[in-house]
Amino acid sequence: MFSRYSAPILGLLLLCASACGQDSKLNMLYKDPNQPINTRIKVLMDQMTLTEKIGQMAQIDRRAATAEIMRDFSIGSVLSGGGSVPRKHAAPEEWVDMVNGFQTGSLSSRLGIPMIYGIDAVHGHNNVYKATVFPHNIGLGATRDKDLVKRIGAATALEARATGIPYVFAPCIAVCRDPRWGRCYESYSEDPKVVQEMTEIISGLQGDIPANSTKGVPYVGGNTKVAACAKHYVGDGGTTKGINMNNTVTNWHGLLSIHMPPYYNSIIKGVSTVMVSYSSLNGVKMHANRQLVTKFLKGTLKFRGFVISDWQGIDKITYPQHANYTYSVLTGINAGIDMIMVPLNHTEFIDTLTSLVKNNYIPMSRIDDAVRRILRVKFRMGLFENPMADHSLVDQLGSQIKEIHQLFLRGAGNNEQNKQQTINNERIAEPVVQRENNRKLAVEESALELEEEFEVESRNLTHQIKIEKSLMIIEIKRNSFVLWKHGDRLVGRG
Known part of the structure; x- marks a missing residue:
């Protein structure tokens, strides 16, 4: 008699056999977990076509995704945008089955590269019915209790995994400098030092990074943890008059002393990804800012995870939005963005980027840098070894509410100085x-x-x-x- 896990495992074995049969000359060393990650990345990338590489750079909304699209376009990631759910009040089992359906398509591709599923989790796993919802960041920052925030991160990670999701677009580490900004509630504080302390949530989401880790290398510690995303890089909380997606005007000292410090801490904690802001800095759109994305974040700060755009972020490089899509793709990719949220227009993105590379407007080295970073995160997460979502965790959805409620009743971790x-x-x-x-x-x-x-x-x-x-x-x-x-x-x- 088959257990409830037998069918998925059998299907996975058949997929692997099918993939191997497609090309018997493939070097499968990249699937060996005993090999160094850099070796696995190189072996895999040496066998990837341009189409497969560009596919990895696309993140599409679940509404545009099918198993066939995942397979045929080698799509690297799927996301749930705001309100994008399998159905209203969907059970965790339905989420797991949906994620596994997309993953089955990815694993049936020539190289069997797993996709990564992402979702917003700005105060708990808040897009999912019956998940534990925590106070927004502005309230958590007021507690000044980094241990509490870390435990909330761990609870959020567990509940995300309960729905089969291994990647969350959190935390927001904006430093809100003007209370007129409509997203101030997503900021832990106007004080960068407080926000730096609150980046401890990353250790809750991803796990504590080992002491001997190389700075900037992403870390995710097991199947109850998730890849985190520090956002929105950088200066989103300092826009003029607090207008959302507006321009932040500051000198270099102001940038480094106010808006950048939380990113230092996030990178030290091994944050897996960084999301670029819709806003501009001194008139330059952050999605087009090569100086800060490539030279500073990837170069000076030695960030080794991948940089992701915001929802249709490259479209907003031009005004009106999407007015010159070729220019937007060219500028965003050359700025250093590795994965692009193209929720509903992946074919346009893939065709445009392919043309730009073939016509030498974007160097192949830039594509390779992006794909290398994306694969590094996937390997570090263990997705190649455990690509399918685990049904055994579904009972964990909503399981954290009692523990955290008691924590708040005791006064934010029973810390006398941090009682809410x-x-x-x-x-x-x-x-x-x-x-x-x-x-x-x-x-x-x-x-x-x-x-x-x-x-x-x-x-x-x-x-x-x-x-x-x-x-x-x-x-x-x-x-x-x-x-x-x-x-x-x-x-x-x-």
Whole structure:
């Protein structure tokens, strides 16, 4: 009697046999896990055609993917865009079966290179029904508890794997410098030092990188961990007037001291991928910024994972979007982007890039650099050894909610200095922290006017506070302490 795993394993063996039969002269050394990864990469790339290499550089949405497309175009990756799910309220088994369906197509190609499936997981595995959802980054940053954040990363990784997904587009390590930016909630802090501390989530997602690891080389530690993605490189939190996807104006010192530091920590932790920002830096689109992507990130910082575009990111190099697609592909690839999110137009991308290479507008060395990085991540993840999603983990979806809830009830890891500040309809609890530069509960000036009374407790002190308009809990900026005692009351001002 077959177990529930027998059919997938038998199918995988048949696929391997079929692939081997397609070309008996293939050097299969790249499938040997005992070989050094660099050797495996070289052996595989020496046998890849231009079409197969360019296919690896494409990431398509699940709505455009089929097993046949994965096989015929050697597609390197599939993603779920926002709301792109197998069906509403899909069970984890359905996610696993979907991912395995695409993977079956990839493994049936001539070389059998596995694809990697990616999804947003910005506060837990938030696109999936019944997954554990955690506070957004702005709330986690306020705890200043990197151990808590690491445990949240581990919980998110486990639940992503429960749905068969080994790659998440997280964390966002933007340094939000203007609260008008609509995505400030995705930023851990306006303070780069706090964001640097919070990159500990990468160790939760991917596992702790071994002490003897080479700087910049990606690391993923087993089948309950995922490849992480530091985003959005770089300066997305510093745009003028906080306008999303706008221009960040800063000098070199400002860039290196404010927006770049979290990437230093991410690379040291072995982050697998880096996503480029839609925004511009001093007028240059980041998707077109060779100086910062190739020379600085890959060169100076020695990042050895792969660089991925944002959703249709290269299309936005021109205005209007997609106005000159050939120019966009040429500029984005030459800037150093390795994998391109082309959710619904992979044939146009593949045809355009193929033509640019054949006509010597893009050197073959640039293609090889991109593919080498993509394969390095896949080998480091163990995808060649374990390409199929594991049904044995499906019960883990939503399993982390009780543990993490208890963690928050204990006050963010039971760390007295990092207890979260809480609010409900009856009270505001403001734990007092005895340390320098303490940042307390802030009520925005634009949020004053609520016709309700709240009780404020501060250790042994109790006051009544009347707040006008609406109440917001935000991270307080330097020199903007807003709660103070006035007579018998606490009052607020921006």
